[in-house]
Amino acid sequence: MTSEMYSERRKALSKALDNHSTVLLFSGTAPHKSEDVDYTYTPNRNFYYLTGITRPNMILMLTKQGESVTETLFIEEANPVLEKWIGRRMTVAEAKAVSGINSVYFLDSFEAQLGRHLARKRCDAVYLDLGRASWQQPLSKAHEFAAELTRKHPYLQIRNVHRELANLRLIKSEEEINNIRKAIDITRQGIENLLANAKPGMMEYELEAYYDFPLKLNGVKEPGFTSIIASGQNGVILHYEENDQQTKDGDLVLLDLGAQYKYYSADISRTFPVNGKFTERQKQIYNIVLNAEEELIAAVKPGVTWKQLNDLAKRLLADGLKSLGLIQDDAEISRYYYHSVGHQLGLNVHDVTTLDENDPLQPGMVITIEPGLYIEEESIGIRIEDDVLVTENGQENLSKHILKTVEDIEAFMAKASK
Structure with a gap:
């Protein structure tokens, strides 16, 4: 990633802004944890996307006046x-x-410079990153600053730049794709180390430790998201994160993992038998999910919508369960499959998007494909997830080199046990 690339991104953003406007983006600070301890700092991804800087307490200001x-x-x-x-x-x-920004000043001059700009130049609107994942999410620095601006300059229009940046981030550059490839390969190393050392009776957090070690060896300070290591009954809980139960002989273990590289995240799900051998029943359910995932990946291409992929996932999984007699009607699939088939991937594991379910996929997008079946009464939870690049004519499975078939998983674990 070069300074020229960040400059091009800022130029692209400026074209989407109204004339006589200002953009303010904050790099953020580490949230307070307890007493004199803070959580680990991670940069605001939109600030990072436009600057490449990963340090706290920084502010980017872009002002647009005509063509300048x-x-x-x-x-x-x-x-x-x-x-x-x-x-x-x-x-x-x-x-x-x-x-690639030549005008760099210290923070203590920010308010004075912004005040002069608002007093001497025409500025009709100020854009801030006001994106919110939920109603309950705490107010960010941008939200607090928006309220202060409104009090001091009530004539200003406060606008949200989050959507414009999400539009830019939808299509990944070759450099971004390479970062995701690297994150995927580090994830592969972690998964293989976990499988090579897995044995019945181990705690889920012990398995997690074997996954974490290759990440640390590759310089990954923290994963892209909290790792899910869900054994037995825990595998039917989509966002199980406790990772504190003991595995039992005969358990399946559902993994949902992702290393990050230069803040670009992988997102991989694999499911394996902790003793190294699938039962016939586990194999039946597993292959239904695997066959559905492979068909779904093959269906990815420009123009396809998320709704079409979700509908296909439900049909394929329902057909599989009907063949086993678990359900009789397609509508019953919601009992065993209750999440979306995938999402955008990038600087966030659930990357920003402006698409709804009826918008078509475009070349350069990186998405996940992750069908699953969760049979609570049999303590079987299976999810298989790969990271897929949408190409001009179809797709490329960026994580195809990670163990996935029953035969490959069993052979790998058998060899490792010797």
Whole structure:
């Protein structure tokens, strides 16, 4: 990723903005955890997308006046005393080199510069990243700043730039795709290490430790999302995250995992028998899911909609369960399959999107395909998930090299046990 790439992204964003407007994006800070401990900092993904900078307490300001767009970056000033405790801060020269922004100032001048701009230039609207995942989500710095701006400059229109950035992020560049490939390969290493060491009686968190080790060896400080290691009955819980139960001989273990590389995430689901051998019943259900997943991946191409993929997933899974006598009617599939077939993937594991279920997929999108069956009365939870690039004429399964068939999983675990 180069500074030129970040400059091109900012240019693309500026074209989507109204004239006489300003964009303010905050890199964010680590949330407080307890007493004098904070959670691990992770950059606001939209700020990172436009600057390449991964440090806290920074502000990007873009101002658009006619055909002229001015880019300014505000960073923390070096503090020799504080740096003895928390490490050195990014210099002005480093910020310029990474972002490609030449106007870099210290944070303590931000309010004065913004105030002068609003007083001396025509500014009708200020764009902020006001995206919210849910009603209950805590207010961000952008939301708090929007309220302050409205109090001090009530004539300003406050607008949400989140949708414009989501549109830009939908289509991945070759560099972004390569980052996702790398994240997938690191995930593969973790899964293989987990399978090679799995034995009945192990705790789920022990399995997780074997997965985590290759990630650390590859420099991954934290995964793209909380790992799911769900054995037996836990496998029917979609977002099971406790990972604190003991595995039993005969259990299936459902994995939903993803390393991240340069903040681009993988998202892979695999299901395996902790003793290395599927029962005949487990194999029946597993192959229904696997065959459905392979057909779904083959159906991915430009122009296909999420609704079409979801409808196909339900039909394929229902046909499989009808063949086993578990259901008699397609409508009954909701008892055993109760989630969507996939989502966008990128800087977030559930990446930002402006698509609804009837919008067509486009070349350059990276999506997940993840059918599953969850048979609570038999303690069988199976999900198989791959990361798929939509190409000009079809698709490429970016994670096809990760163990997936019954035969390959059993052979790998048998070899590892020796």
